[in-house]
Amino acid sequence: xxxxxxxxxxxxxxxxxxxxxxxxxxxxxxxxxxxxxxxxxxxxxxxxxxxxxxxxxxxxxxxxxxxxxxxxxxxxxxxxxxxxxxxxxxxxxxxxxxxxxxxxxxxxxxxxxxxxxxxxxxxxxxxxxxxxxxxxxxxxxxxxxxxxxxxxxxxxxxxxxxxxxxxxxxxxxxxxxxxxxxxxxxxxxxxxxxxxxxxxxxxxxxxxxxxxxxxxxxxxxxxxxxxxxxxxxxxxxxxxxxxxxxxxxxxxxxxxxxxxxxxxxxxxxxxxxxxxxxxxxxxxxxxxxxxxxxxxxxxxxxxxxxxxxxxxxxxxxxxxxxxxxxxxxxxxxxxxxxxxxxxxxxxxxxxxxxxxxxxxxxxxxxxxxxxxxxxxxxxxxxxxx
Amino acid sequence: xxxxxxxxxxxxxxxxxxxxxxxxxxxxxxxxxxxxxxxxxxxxxxxxxxxxxxxxxxxxxxxxxxxxxxxxxxxxxxxxxxxxxxxxxxxxxxxxxxxxxxxxxxxxxxxxxxxxxxxxxxxxxxxxxxxxxxxxxxxxxxxxxxxxxxxxxxxxxxxxxxxxxxxxxxxxxxxxxxxxxxxxxxxxxxxxxxxxxxxxxxxxxxxxxxxxxxxxxxxxxxxxxxxxxxxxxxxxxxxxxxxxxxxxxxxxxxxxxxxxxxxxxxxxxxxxxxxxxxxxxxxxxxxxxxxxxxxxxxxxxxxxxxxxxxxxxxxxxxxxxxxxxxxxxxxxxxxxxxxxxxxxxxxxxxxxxxxxxxxxxxxxxxxxxxxxxxxxxxxxxxxxx
Numbered sequence: 001x002x003x004x005x006x007x008x009x010x011x012x013x014x015x016x017x018x019x020x021x022x023x024x025x026x027x028x029x030x031x032x033x034x035x036x037x038x039x040x041x042x043x044x045x046x047x048x049x050x051x052x053x054x055x056x057x058x059x060x061x062x063x064x065x066x067x068x069x070x071x072x073x074x075x076x077x078x079x080x081x082x083x084x085x086x087x088x089x090x091x092x093x094x095x096x097x098x099x100x101x102x103x104x105x106x107x108x109x110x111x112x113x114x115x116x117x118x119x120x121x122x123x124x125x126x127x128x129x130x131x132x133x134x135x136x137x138x139x140x141x142x143x144x145x146x147x148x149x150x151x152x153x154x155x156x157x158x159x160x161x162x163x164x165x166x167x168x169x170x171x172x173x174x175x176x177x178x179x180x181x182x183x184x185x186x187x188x189x190x191x192x193x194x195x196x197x198x199x200x201x202x203x204x205x206x207x208x209x210x211x212x213x214x215x216x217x218x219x220x221x222x223x224x225x226x227x228x229x230x231x232x233x234x235x236x237x238x239x240x241x242x243x244x245x246x247x248x249x250x251x252x253x254x255x256x257x258x259x260x261x262x263x264x265x266x267x268x269x270x271x272x273x274x275x276x277x278x279x280x281x282x283x284x285x286x287x288x289x290x291x292x293x294x295x296x297x298x299x300x301x302x303x304x305x306x307x308x309x310x311x312x313x314x315x316x317x318x319x320x321x322x323x324x325x326x327x328x329x330x331x332x333x334x335x336x337x338x339x340x341x342x343x344x345x346x347x348x349x350x351x352x353x354x355x356x357x358x359x360x361x362x363x364x365x366x367x368x369x370x371x372x373x374x375x376x377x378x379x380x381x382x383x384x385x
Numbered sequence: 386x387x388x389x390x391x392x393x394x395x396x397x398x399x400x401x402x403x404x405x406x407x408x409x410x411x412x413x414x415x416x417x418x419x420x421x422x423x424x425x426x427x428x429x430x431x432x433x434x435x436x437x438x439x440x441x442x443x444x445x446x447x448x449x450x451x452x453x454x455x456x457x458x459x460x461x462x463x464x465x466x467x468x469x470x471x472x473x474x475x476x477x478x479x480x481x482x483x484x485x486x487x488x489x490x491x492x493x494x495x496x497x498x499x500x501x502x503x504x505x506x507x508x509x510x511x512x513x514x515x516x517x518x519x520x521x522x523x524x525x526x527x528x529x530x531x532x533x534x535x536x537x538x539x540x541x542x543x544x545x546x547x548x549x550x551x552x553x554x555x556x557x558x559x560x561x562x563x564x565x566x567x568x569x570x571x572x573x574x575x576x577x578x579x580x581x582x583x584x585x586x587x588x589x590x591x592x593x594x595x596x597x598x599x600x601x602x603x604x605x606x607x608x609x610x611x612x613x614x615x616x617x618x619x620x621x622x623x624x625x626x627x628x629x630x631x632x633x634x635x636x637x638x639x640x641x642x643x644x645x646x647x648x649x650x651x652x653x654x655x656x657x658x659x660x661x662x663x664x665x666x667x668x669x670x671x672x673x674x675x676x677x678x679x680x681x682x683x684x685x686x687x688x689x690x691x692x693x694x695x696x697x698x699x700x701x702x703x704x705x706x707x708x709x710x711x712x713x714x715x716x717x718x719x720x721x722x723x724x725x726x727x728x729x730x731x732x733x734x735x736x737x738x739x740x741x742x743x744x745x746x747x748x749x750x751x752x753x754x755x756x757x758x759x760x761x762x763x764x765x766x767x768x769x770x
Contacts, residue, residue, distance in 0.1 A: 007430035010731055011712055028413045031436050032668075034712070034729025034741070045392035051416050053438055283417075287724050287746075302719035309694055327396055327419070334687035339672050344419030346395055356419070361672075 009036040012299055015069055016040070016048070017060050018079025021345040021354070022275045022291075023048035025283070029292035035299070039079075040069050048079065050346045063087045070096045075298040077253055078274055081108050082155075099201065099252035099298040100273045107249050108273040112153045112182045121248050123241055124267050128184040137171045140183040147186040150174040162218065187267050189260035193227050194278035195242035198293045201252045201300045206293070207239040208286060208306040213258070213278050219354075222372070223315040225281045225308065228365055230261075238266055245271070254279070254294045277317065280357050282306075284341050285313030310361035312368045316376035318356035320349040326356075326379050333358075333375045340375045394421040397684055400454055401425070401433070402445050403464025406730035406739070407660045407676075408433035410668070414677035420684070424464075425454050433464065435731045448472045455481045460683040462638055463659055466493050467540075484586065484637035484683040485658045492634050493658040497538045497567045506633050508626055509652050513569045522556045525568040532571040535559040547603065572652050574645035578612050579663035580627035583678045586637045586685045591678070592624040593671060593691040598643070598663050604739075607757070608700040610666045610693065613750055615646075623651055630656070639664070639679045662702065665742050667691075669726050670698030695746035697753045701761035703741040705734040711741075711764055718743075718760045725760045 011034035016023040019041035027048065030037045040056050041049040049055040058065035060083050067090075070076050075097045088102035100108075107114040115128045127144050130153075131137050141148050150171060152161030163174035164186060174181065192215060196208040212227035213220050227235070242257040245268070249255075256276035258269040279290035288296075288304025296303055318326075326349065333340060337360070344356040358379070360371040370385075377385045396419035401408040404426035412433065415422045425441050426434040434440040443450035445468050452475075455461050460482045473487035485493075492499040500513045512529050515538075516522050526533050535556060537546030548559035549571060559566065577600060581593040597612035598605050612620070627642040630653070634640075641661035643654040664675035673681075673689025681688055703711075711734065718725060722745070729741040743764070745756040755770075762770045 007435060010733065011729065024416060027436070028416055031409060031413055031731075032726070032728045033715075034727075034731055036435070036731075050392060050421070050438060051412070051436075053435060053440070055438070296719065301715055303723065304719065305723040307724070330418075330686055334681065334689065338688065338690040339692070341417070342419075343417045344396065346416075346419055346421075348395065 009072075011035050012074040013038060013072055014295060014298060015073035015076045016079055017066065017069070017076065017083055019043075019046040019048035019052075019055065020079045021047045021347070023079040024051055024345060025275065025280075025343075026291045026295060027051050028283075029289060029295055033292070033295060035295055038069070038073060040065070047345045047347050061087075063090055066091055067094065070094070070098075073097075075099055077294065077298045078105075081105065081273065085109060097201075097298075101250065101252065104249045104251045105273055108271045110154055111151055111156075111270075114271055115182070115184075117249065118245065118268060121244070123245055124265060126184045126187050126267055128182055131175075131181050131183045134168060134172055134175060137165070137175070137183055138168055141168075141171075144185045149184045149186050150181045151184065152177075153180045153182050155179070160218070187260045187262060187269075189262050189267070191227075191261050192269070193230070193238060193259045193261050193266070194223070194276070195238050195257045195259065196254060196276060196279040196282075196290060197239070197242045197246050197257070198254050198290075198297045198303050198306075199243075199246040199251045200297045200303060203247070204303050205243050205246055206303045206306050207243055208279065208282060208290070209308055210235045210238045211278055211281070219317070219319070219352075220277050221317050221319070222369075223278050223281055224365070224369065225285055225313040225315070228312075234261070234266065241266065241268065252300075253297045254290060277354075277357075280343070281313040281315040281359055283343070284359050285309055285315075285361055311363045312365045313359060313361050314365075314368045314372040315357055315359050316372040317354055318344075318358065318376055318380050320351050320353040320355045321380045322351060323382065324349040329379050329382060333378055336378075337371055337375060340371060342375070342379075394457075396420050397459040398423060398457055399680060399683060400458035400461040401464055402451065402454070402461065402468055404428075404431040404433035404437075404440065405464045406432045406732070408464040409436055409730060410660065410665075410728075411676045411680060412436050413668075414674060414680055418677070418680060420680055423454070423458060425450070432730045432732050446472075448475055451476055452479065455479070455483075458482075460484055462679065462683045463490075466490065466658065470494060482586075482683075486635065486637060489634045489636045490658055493656045495539055496536055496541075496655075499656055500567070500569075502634065503630065503653060506629070508630055509650060511569045511572050511652055513567055516566050516568045519553060519557055519560060522550070522560070522568055523553055526553075526556075529570045534569045534571050535566045536569060537562075538565045538567050540564070545603070572645045572647060572654075574647050574652070576612075576646050577654070578615070578623060578644045578646050578651070579608070579661070580623045580642045580644065581639060581661060581664040581667075581675060582624070582627045582631050582642070583639050583675075583682045583688050583691075584628075584631040584636045585682045585688060588632070589688050590628050590631055591688045591691050592628055593664065593667060593675070594693055595620045595623045596663055596666070604702070604704070604737075605662050606702050606704070607754075608663050608666055609750070609754065610670055610698040610700070613697075619646070619651065626651065626653065638682045639675060662739075662742075665728070666698040666700040666744055668728070669744050670694055670700075670746060696748045697750045698744060698746050699750075699753045699757040700742055700744050701757040702739055703729075703743065703761055703765050705736050705738040705740045706765045707736060708767065709734040714764050714767060718763055721763075722756055722760060725756060727760070727764075
């Protein structure tokens with residue numbers, strides 16, 4: 001690893017394993033709170049490494065690297081969920097304050113463990129089963145019908161590691177990848193919702209308003225906060241489910257619960273234990289951003305107000321297009337809409353890559369949504385919607 | 386100077402001379418906009434140097450240091466107003482984009498030049514004169530009466546460099562300091578106001594709402610936004626005056642105009658050409674913070690909306706007390722008020738030093754003001770108001 005910085009910390013030190021845009025966006029509230037961030041990066045050009053002075057280089061799969069990284073940190077947390085569970089357990093055994101802990105985080109790393117646990121305390125889940133071979137899948141289909149959703153138990157994200165199989169031939173293709181799979185029934189949903197909650201080590205919890213997430217090809221492209229037209233009873237139920245999961249699993253930090261809204265009620269889809277794309281709207285749209293909330297939670301400080309700052313907030317992701325230079329389009333979007341908020345992640349543009357997001361706030365949902373979409377489309381393609 | 390960072394910039398590069406809290410707070414919107422900040426610091430432990438990767442060490446009074454610092458910057462701006470005017474002129478002659486330019490900035494560096502110019506185009510100023518000796522001061526007093534306010538023409542701030550003299554004996558004491566002085570009539574004011582405006586190189590201007598600044602011992606302790614009970618005509622007049630000054634002086638970036646509200650109307654007191662303490666409320670309290678606005682202006686990008694996000698916003702400065710450890714008091718203030726926003730500058734606590742600020746937002750001014758005051762007093766003294 002590279003050497004430490006040449007100044008002594010004044011505030012608490014939070015170490016973040018991983019240097020993507022989530023760690024980068026933690027730096028904004030860290031600057032305000034006087035929290036000193038340290039980040040473990042692979043490369044000094046990574047998104048968060050560009051804006052965090054105390055950047056250490058090293059491999060998060062190496063326990064000794066993690067141990068050295070953790071020295072002097074008041075808390076350790078993550079930009080992603082790929083750190084081996086046993087390493088997290090070892091760091092905690094060394095006496096380091098790791099949030100979330102291994103016992104919680106495994107539920108965001110291993111979908112089968114998550115389903116077992118959630119089913120155990122009655123959180124609404126689709127029917128599911130571990131499957132080792134095609135016979136297992138066919139047995140599952142015989143009971144629940146096709147299509148069957150096969151999911152990689154570990155490592156999938158942004159639509160990768162999920163196969164919606166209409167028949168045994170398609171299931172065989174997924175099985176041929178060789179990764180450990182589980183089966184779930186296909187949930188015919190009306191739309192996708194997400195609930196972001198925070199929980200601190202001493203057990204305080206807060207929930208942000210329930211949002212609607214709009215996906216294209218398995219990637220979130222737009223978030224509407226709050227979820228428009230959601231029945232207040234359903235919204236409260238979604239928040240209760242998310243807070244219950246955080247409490248049952250002992251989550252410390254943020255928990256994003258992705259849900260399906262179906263005609264039979266809410267169904268839990270996925271969990272993430274960190275700031276989440278579905279919560280980027282909180283940077284301007286809530287009294288406390290998800291990034292500040294995460295820092296407060298992992299330092300076991302009282303949580304901040306999740307109150308929204310506007311009736312409607314819409315976040316649209318910027319997915320890289322063919323053109324590597326987006327900055328030349330700032331002039332138009334800023335002149336067109338002096339209230340639009342731009343967020344770039346300091347990443348090279350690659351087609352399909354999440355390189356930033358935009359946020360619009362206001363009182364009329366259609367207008368707010370059109371503003372966010374205009375900025376996102378123009379910035380990434382140069383097209384005028 | 387230390388060596389440059391090991392990654393290539395992706396976004397535009399803005400160089401900030403000086404590494405205090407103003408440069409530090411520019412980093413938050415720079416992270417969002419994908420603007421790469423570079424800072425010229427005296428010490429790697431300074432406020433902004435702690436949070437900006439591309440920190441160079443060097444003396445801003447040395448033109449060669451400034452020239453090397455400016456290489457590769459798309460714009461150069463300042464955390465303070467102490468860079469010699471002739472150095473700024475030399476950098477511009479080299480072809481660097483320096484904002485504000487020397488021709489504008491001199492009016493924030495030299496109070497006599499400022500008074501000459503403002504009087505010239507009719508901005509409301511107190512009667513004033515350059516004074517070289519006691520005879521000059523006595524002549525000024527014979528015409529305008531005692532008390533006479535003597536001011537250091539260059540270098541004063543936060544009440545330093547200002548002497549309110551009731552008689553010739555007190556004036557003689559100020560003259561004995563040996564600094565170049567000017568005299569102004571004492572303005573009996575009702576309260577102090579400030580107007581923050583931005584102006585970009587191609588001439589776009591915006592004004593934030595007029596605020597009231599509350600001073601103690603010459604140091605701003607509290608800012609109320611908007612200024613409560615201000616007549617809308619007076620507010621519009623204050624904004625017109627500030628925009629006119631920005632335009633006449635050719636300011637690029639931010640301009641803060643401190644004014645007195647008197648029974649005869651508004652009088653201009655001081656100018657600052659950079660983000661200003663009277664604008665810290667905009668971080669949460671306006672659609673575009675003053676720090677983002679400054680970056681947009683110096684990059685000649687369209688300016689952002691200055692619209693407030695709440696009916697009332699109150700900012701209270703944190704002035705260091707006897708206790709060096711403020712972090713232990715986070716628990717109380719965060720639990721007491723989940724909506725309070727804390728800002729620490731990463732500076733060692735020294736008595737009287739500005740080490741941070743707090744911001745409260747809401748609909749009832751008295752409540753908002755009490756919340757800000759409670760947090761500020763508790764954080765700095767441990768006393769419960």
